[in-house]
Amino acid sequence: MTSNTAESETQLFEPATLKSFRADLKRWYRKAGRELPWRLTADPYRIWLSEIMLQQTTVAAVIPYYERFLDRFPDVMALAVAEEAEVLRLWEGLGYYSRARNIHKTARIVAEERNGEFPRSAAELHELPGIGRYTAGAIASFAYDLPAPILEANTQRLYARLLAYDRPLQSTVAQKTLWGFAEQLVPKRDPGLFNQALMELGGQICKPADPLCDACPVSRHCRAFEQQRQQEIPHPKKKIELTDVVHLCVAVKQDDRFLVRQYSPEERWAGLWDFLRWEQNDFPILKRSRSRKSGELFTDHDLFPQEFARAEQLLRERYQLQAEIQDLALTIKHGVTRYRITLLCLVAEFDVNLNDDQPGDQQWVTREQLKELPLSKTGRQFANHLLNQ
DNA sequence: GACACGTGGGC
DNA sequence: TGCCCAAGTGT
Structure with a gap:
């Protein structure tokens, strides 16, 4: 044969x-x-x-x-x-x-x-x-x-x-x-x-x-x-193109509580909780990075000064966030199906007037409750970052 | 039948 | 670093 x-x-x-x-x-x-x-x-x-x-x-x-x-x-x-x-x-x-x-x-x-x-x-x-x-x-x-x-x-x-x-x-x-x-x-x-x-x-x-x-x-x-064809069998899969996207993530804080929301059934991470998060279609892709292990986070305004300034501006103009944005910030890179996401995370002291355009339940939770809530990977990274402050 | 779904590890 | 891969299932 x-x-x-x-x-x-x-x-x-x-x-x-x-x-x-x-x-x-x-x-x-x-x-x-x-x-x-x-x-x-x-x-x-x-x-x-x-x-x-x-x-x-x-x-x-x-x-x-x-x-x-x-x-x-x-x-x-x-x-x-x-x-x-x-x-x-x-x-x-x-x-x-x-x-x-x-x-x-x-x-x-x-x-x-x-x-x-x-x-x-x-x-x-x-x-x-x-x-x-x-x-x-x-x-x-x-x-x-x-x-x-x-x-x-x-x-x-x-x-x-x-x-x-x-x-x-x-x-x-x-x-x-x-x-x-x-x-x-x-x-x-x-x-x-x-x-x-x-x-x-x-x-x-x-x-x-x-x-x-x-x-x-x-x-x-x-x-x-x-037949000495073990290297070519099985037939290689067709490779999947990754698309870069930027997400903005904001931990809104008031006194000792954080504003979180639960992903609805239609969304990725359905059932899990996270801080407020928006996809930015028109945000410049962050190319630079510091030498680090994949998935590790690195704080700074210093590495991406313009990007964080832009993020703050968007939060004010697009999402009507009338809050004081604190200096604490970080970026996290991670991959999900077909996407490579760069997350710009910011912390904001709650004031008034947050434009509520996110689906799913929102709740204010204490630090202790935050520990028990099921979070997305990046949500947990950000939460740990905050809780260790 | 193609696509969405998450994350971590190896090289 | 970027790419490939991992004891698949549901839509």
């Missing part, structure tokens, strides 16, 4: 290949697999929580969140009776906050409609909020040892290389082919262990750049390796 086969002709594995592939992979995983916290349990609640947290998120980032979350909510009933705000507070900094809202919704469904018991099939798990086909298969195989296939970033790359599948992976036909391969691969015996092993291999050996083929236990079954 040659490469560049049409979708419909993609050859999967022969039965004999399948058998030795599975044996090689399991042998390797028993020796090389990591002992991650969620691999030490078969509790569907814990498996579910870990799988949601791990969506588009690295293992290293998840571990501390996973531990804290379980300390506070040891089972699905504890989570179900919690306030959404507290769930979001525990999720703060992890990103993709719809996951936190969905995990709360699902906890309530499982608690109220299923007496605290998770569904025991991938199909039923798939119906719950935040559980797609991958996560349903992961829970079914890890918690119940059901032979459900999985396809996610690690296994997608692995399968593509095993099959020397060199077309773009996002198309419907590609996904159909790879899911079909996953179905073929998953064994009836120890499917949970096997699925873990597939992901471990994809993550630790079959890496995106410079895969460790010399250390790979299944390289003899890999068509990309056979």
Whole structure:
């Protein structure tokens, strides 16, 4: 069989290949697999929580969140009776906050409609909020040892290389082919262990750049390796253009309280709180920066004197902020989907007449309340900056 | 089917 | 520094 086969002709594995592939992979995983916290349990609640947290998120980032979350909510009933705000507070900094809202919704469904018991099939798990086909298969195989296939970033790359599948992976036909391969691969015996092993291999050996083929236990079954095309498979993704935007952020202060608002459901960071914040379409992009770690903040009027003067002018003219703007200020750079945001943060002593053009609830909160509120990443950075004054 | 959704780490 | 990537899902 040659490469560049049409979708419909993609050859999967022969039965004999399948058998030795599975044996090689399991042998390797028993020796090389990591002992991650969620691999030490078969509790569907814990498996579910870990799988949601791990969506588009690295293992290293998840571990501390996973531990804290379980300390506070040891089972699905504890989570179900919690306030959404507290769930979001525990999720703060992890990103993709719809996951936190969905995990709360699902906890309530499982608690109220299923007496605290998770569904025991991938199909039923798939119906719950935040559980797609991958996560349903992961829970079914890890918690119940059901032979459900999985396809996610690690296994997608692995399968593509095993099959020397060199077309773009996002198309419907590609996904159909790879899911079909996953179905073929998953064994009836120890499917949970096997699925873990597939992901471990994809993550630790079959890496995106410079895969460790010399250390790979299944390289003899890999068509990309056979053809020495592991560097060009999978097909590279089309790159996404970033747009620079400037946001103005104002911590309005009165006595010992700060004005905050909650993002409404249609907005990014829905459900989280922040200081007042406006996107500036006509603001010059700040190019200069001080040498620093990404995401770190650096105060100053000194580095961007004209920009801060302009920011103050806009607050007065455009937003009718009749307040005394204090010298304390900082800029924060951060990225979100398709945007690179430069945030100009200012502090203003409240006077009167703030033009109220922001959606969502506004509230005055004390310093102590600010600590407990779920904030966006930059909101928390700014808040810490203020609280440490 | 394309796009939105957040953040942190590696090179 | 800039770019790529990460145990996807919902719309």
